[in-house]
Amino acid sequence: MDRLKQFEEYRHRMNDRIAQIDHLGIKRFFNLDTNAYEDGPLSAKTKELLGLVASMVLRCNDCIDYHILQCVKAGWKDDELFDAFNVALVVSGSIIIPHLRHAVETLDKARERQING
């Protein structure tokens, strides 16, 4: 199974498991998290880009994968995403280069998916 599919399957399965725990605080946090990226004063599209850059500077590959898939769905183009990667790189420096590699690979995989439908 390819890396993105594997990530999505694991994410889905474990989010279900966490929902099943039924801890009110945790459930509310997951709702807050979903709502934070919905249209508001800022568009959902803009907020996904904010989420992506935040994930890169904080160096979380799973978060990067999730937000790249969302950014692609939201209609961001490659050169725009590369420009956002550059902001993350300048802010957080060479320590995030491994995450930049990961992000570029994920973006390429996400584009293949779009082509292959």
Place this chain on the structure above:
Amino acid sequence: MDRLKQFEEYRHRMNDRIAQIDHLGIKRFFNLDTNAYEDGPLSAKTKELLGLVASMVLRCNDCIDYHILQCVKAGWKDDELFDAFNVALVVSGSIIIPHLRHAVETLDKARERQING
């Protein structure tokens, strides 16, 4: 002297001092940093917002102050900035609440400045 003026004065003075060091790598980094926020595939306005959210999740008050002043200049409105603060808060959690307080205070000061010309 008010807090924002003091920050700007110190930032200006020390950036001059750093330029005077004349280390090629450091000088080039400062150029890269400036260029990262100029119009490109993403607008300068969008990139300032990315810089602001990155500064909040990484918890750097001076960086927050700088990017809020830039965001205000770029034309972002309060409700849009609050929506970006919310993304930062959900991504990085309560540990950034002190920086959220700081950001809101800075934004209020920046608006006073605009009114007082």
Place this chain on the structure above:
Amino acid sequence: MDRLKQFEEYRHRMNDRIAQIDHLGIKRFFNLDTNAYEDGPLSAKTKELLGLVASMVLRCNDCIDYHILQCVKAGWKDDELFDAFNVALVVSGSIIIPHLRHAVETLDKARERQING
């Protein structure tokens, strides 16, 4: 005005200002944050100690001050708090020593307050 009083006054004033922004996501986050430290499967007392250690390893002085005041209210004794400081110190290393100094100073101030009523 002493440092703790100043912190509490600023925290109170800015939290009011943030509430006034009336951003639904931000308001809900603040509620979640409050609820996270209430009695549940773990006691409020235990959760304040968790909040304190989290604040120390993440190196946030305002968060440390807040949780020390809460821990003192919750009845934790000095030697217990020092033992928690030690866990934080071993986990996060010498980089948190400046925050350990701050924490010890805050704890001493909090005890003076108790004595002076």
Place this chain on the structure above:
Amino acid sequence: MDRLKQFEEYRHRMNDRIAQIDHLGIKRFFNLDTNAYEDGPLSAKTKELLGLVASMVLRCNDCIDYHILQCVKAGWKDDELFDAFNVALVVSGSIIIPHLRHAVETLDKARERQING
């Protein structure tokens, strides 16, 4: 081999290798680390929970695995551990959700082990 067994085997093997280096500072640090979680003014049980929350907010999966196994041994129940996870989630935000998934999976594996003896 299952993920937890693999982690324990690797941890054990590399800790032995590190001991063999025979660097006095490193050896003493490992002793300090072990001692930090022993009964003192705070119980070993409480300190393992502190270690777990510190590991979550600092986003270290190996540290999370280690402290979950220790917390299970120390007698913490699932609902208590979920309550601690919630504190970590609120403190550090959505960036730790991948680590929350990992922690819940590890806890489930640790419980299976207990059942299967």
Place this chain on the structure above:
Amino acid sequence: MDRLKQFEEYRHRMNDRIAQIDHLGIKRFFNLDTNAYEDGPLSAKTKELLGLVASMVLRCNDCIDYHILQCVKAGWKDDELFDAFNVALVVSGSIIIPHLRHAVETLDKARERQING
């Protein structure tokens, strides 16, 4: 394929892919990064050691692997590298122990390579 070879192959392939993106800011950053470790007022050898300790305290395994290979090439001996590991361990605490294990394993693999030519 062994872990180090795999890392080098992936690093090389993705750096090529990133170069192909042809984003001026990103390209310049990669140049700055390369130049930062060349002989200057500090020797390249010293700067590789700085890069290694920075990578350890910031907890980036790929960065650790890269700088260990560079440090070995630059002529640092095992006991010197262990002494640098100890500084990183004291600065950043037990949270980096998993990265210390990784670093020691990588160093052992790098020495095997030297022996096997």
Place this chain on the structure above:
Amino acid sequence: MDRLKQFEEYRHRMNDRIAQIDHLGIKRFFNLDTNAYEDGPLSAKTKELLGLVASMVLRCNDCIDYHILQCVKAGWKDDELFDAFNVALVVSGSIIIPHLRHAVETLDKARERQING
């Protein structure tokens, strides 16, 4: 009182207070910390530079001040220290620029001290 004197006075006073707590783990950690920078396979001079770069990439101003004073005592020259600052800047990016300003200011103050004896 100047900023460096104030820092040294506070550091000294609070370290004394922490010693007085007499927690065995904390005392041993402080010893480990002192020993980590003494001559060994690496010279004390080299280790102070490692401590300085670690402090910069981890963004701790008090730690930066301490290690700059130590580096000056150990005989590092300005252009060497600037070269180390550059490594830290490239590794950790623009988020550490406020700490770079602080470091340069501290270094200038430390040199004035040397001149004024």
